[in-house]
Amino acid sequence: MSIKLEHVSYVYMPGTPYEKEALKDVSLEIKKGEFVAVIGHTGSGKSTLVQNLNGLLHPSKGKASLDGTDLSGKTQEAKQARGRIGMVFQYPEHQLFAETVYEDVAFGPRNLGLGSDETDARVKEAMKFVGLDFETYAQRSPFSLSGGQMRRVAIAGVVAMNPDYLILDEPSAGLDPGSRRAVFAEIMALYKKRGIAIIMVTHSMEDAAKYAKRMLVINKGQIILDGRPGEIFLKEKNRLLEVGMDVPEVYKLADALRAKGLRLPNEITDAKLLLAEVKRRKGLK
Amino acid sequence: MEPVIETQGLKHIYIDADNNQVTALDGIDLQIMPGEFVAVIGANGSGKSTLARHFNALLLPTEGSVKVHGLDTLDENNLWRIRQDTGMVFQNPDNQIVAAIVEEDVAFGPENIGVPTEELRKRVEDALQAVDMLDYREHAPHLLSGGQKQRVAIAGTLALGSNCIVLDEPTAMLDPKGRKEILDTMHKLNREQHITVVYITHFMTEALLADRVIVMSKGKIEFQGTPKEVFSRVDELEKLGLEAPLSAKFAFELRKSGAKLPPGIITNEELAAALA
């Protein structure tokens, strides 16, 4: 079970003065159950990449497929395959349209052709996942909610489609630290419970380090690094800085401590580990 | 010295869509002095954006008063003077650019107040120079990066002659590179041109270099002080949905485990030095 890109290139507005090659010969496989972070600066091609991954954009060259089914096809089979890959865009609350939260979340399941009982069950489950109480919110207008709540409704709308692969473009953009933590807790719960694949575009090195098991670094339309976040942050710091990325704060803190003579193991990938190590070295409990 | 902005018992009450009375600001007493760089932090809905709009007379007090350079915002005769002196930069870079060419957008403010053509050109050029966007003067704004658009918006306030700039979450929609551009630009303007800066953000790291940090919650000032004072209150920040820097959190935890550390650790280097 996997999404595959084989030698995919993508060109915007071909044959015009604005022609731009946003992806160059990219090959990639993402298996079900993976948690992949995609990082790269604005204009690096990461948005184009994920839109090719779920069939919203069709490769100019090469092939994008899900379990062998070409995602750019017009067949029923291709349509079904695209339905298995959900996508939450940046600021997804800007795509809400229905009169009630229920109707908005039910939009996707209904488009899949599900009956009203099945739809009902999906809506309830999805709202639970994003922490919105059904009784309280189902019949309210999504536009009367706070920004953070609207974001949750929008994410629920995609979750309700029961995707096997879920793409999230900057899911925490514009949220304060508290709401960020809440949204990520819900995403992680979804990931662990359903065993789906999560592909998350992010500007935050912290989030990539904290949640992802695999990280893709995109620069100028190509994947320049692909591996475990811990390993990349440890070994490729200079390369990351070169392409305008950064390393998470915990790596910087560890470096600062090492510079002052504190002996620390190399493999420090999260704050808890570092804190425990510092305590041990300093003889604290 | 006269404060640039002074609020006394400022209350802002409005009626929301469900007909409830909402108190967005609940008795704010605040003075911002010339040349200060003040960061305002708080969770979504804490009232920080509402407060910003009072500094520019875009909102008027329900109770209490706001004075900008000693001028009361409730007096309509002061309106245009206040808006010239205190420039505003908003969150969404796309929704505050009026013109389809960079320099024409920067000129929009001074054109409104009737600055003569010759002086206007100079002001626009100086303003673009100050934010390092002179090379882009003839570009179309919708093709610029988010950070560049926000710098154009900052230039717009400079060209208006503002000596105080209020920025309402200017980096919320930007990538890390854009965020750094804006923060660096504001510190440079503060340092070199003595512009008073009120910088509203929910990125705690952006407040580290401010002269003063004001923490807001539920329409009130929860506490304030230097970054060292504010960010050392690790658990209080957490409760408000905010986050202290990693080094401050470490210092907090280590102290709990019995380590003797000096107060006010908020950077990695300070922590490393204290532990060495």
Next chain:
Amino acid sequence: MLDITLGQYYPGNSFIHRLDPRTKILSTLLLIVAVFLANAAIGYAVLCAMVLFIILLSGLPFMLVLKSVKPLLFIIVLTLVLHAVMGQGEHVLYQWKFIKVTEEGLQLGVQMAMRLILLLMISSILTFTTSPIVLTDGIEALLRPFRIIGVPAHELAMMMTIALRFIPTLMEETDRIIKAQTARGADFSGGNLLVRAKNMLPILVPLFISAFRRADDLAVAMEARCYRGGEGRTRMHQLAYRSGDVMAFVFAFAMIGLLAFLRWGPKLV
């Protein structure tokens, strides 16, 4: 990232770019009159040469200007076909049952299509070489005398400026919303007109909400920058006629004269 070029400024510093906007607007009107004067192949040939000459002077890529025809391509082709099959005339080129294509009809169709293409290209040169704000300044200046009879010149001009500024932004937004709803399995193609209209709601509602939010933000931002209508406003770019403008007017009137001569004057051949 969208394939629409209409109403887009293409920055440059050519002779055409530097002309006073009033000159460009008035000359565009004059050239449109000239287009309507053409009634024979020679006239259209002259006009095509003229458009080519202006494009060369403006430094715009030819394809860019040609693409401005695209949004109306369907109407142009329809005009051509309708005239070709409906036209009266002696010389039948092709006949199938009661449909017949005559040489005269075809000629008329080609003329009409040419007329539309030339009109679109001429007016798009105006918008490509004039930044929206300058264009608006020009319109405002030209409308100013009509203020006496209650034409709100400044307000109209400001509305147009903002509309032009936000076209690309709203196009991008539309693209994003369509993609987001497509990703949720929305189908915008099938069904009768009523079903289709209903299917558009998931696009239109967010688009309108977003447009209103933007309008709201923009109004606040304009107010914060001391906007209070046209009263007492100055301009960074003062409009002033220069020698180039005189040349442009002479050129535009010469074109009218030439086309009028070709139409009504003694036949040359």
